[in-house]
Structure formats: structure tokens, C-alpha cells
Amino acid sequence: MDLQFIGIDPNTGGEGSPTVWVEEETADLVLQGVRAEEALEALIGGTQWVTGHSVGIPAHETVIRVPARMVPILREACDVAERRAELR
Secondary structure, X not given: OOXXXXXXXXXXXOXXXXXXXXXXXXXXXXXXXXXXOHHHHHXXXXXXXXXXXXXXXOOOOOOXXXXXXXXXXXXXXXXXXXXXXXXX
16 A cells, blocks of 8 residues: 655644545545544534434544644645546
8 A cells, every 4th residue: 555645734743643645546535633522523423414324433433633724735635636536
């Protein structure tokens, strides 16, 4: 599995920080972020966001926070992923 590094939280202090990559083969976005606090997980996991879709956060998924200051990095990652997907 090859990842293309896109960017890291510009306010990182040098230890663990939100990061964005694009997986080269699938063009999937890969995100590292701060695990959401319990109250946010409860809100997300307890709300039916789409009619007919199950409620809850599956065991194989998690909710993370990515700082708003990283929006430009996410835009770049989306552009990279979109271009990569077009090549497949």
C-alpha cells in the first residue's frame, strides 16, 4: 500500500497531529485526527442521519475531528484523489 502525503495540521506541535494522505491504488482519502469526544460520538451514533440507515457507529469505524484550518489540505487531497481515480 502506497500513500501520498498531502499535509499535516499547520499548528502541530511535533507530536501526533491530524494528517491527510491519498492511498495511491484506490484514491481513498486516509485521515488521522483527534478521536471525537464521547458527547460528539453519542450525538452522531444516536442520530438517524439518513432515513432507513441504521443508527450507531459500527465497531470498525470511528469519528475523528479534523481542524477547520486543514480545509485547504483536504481540498488538495480531494483534488489529488479525483485525478488519481480518473486514471484508474
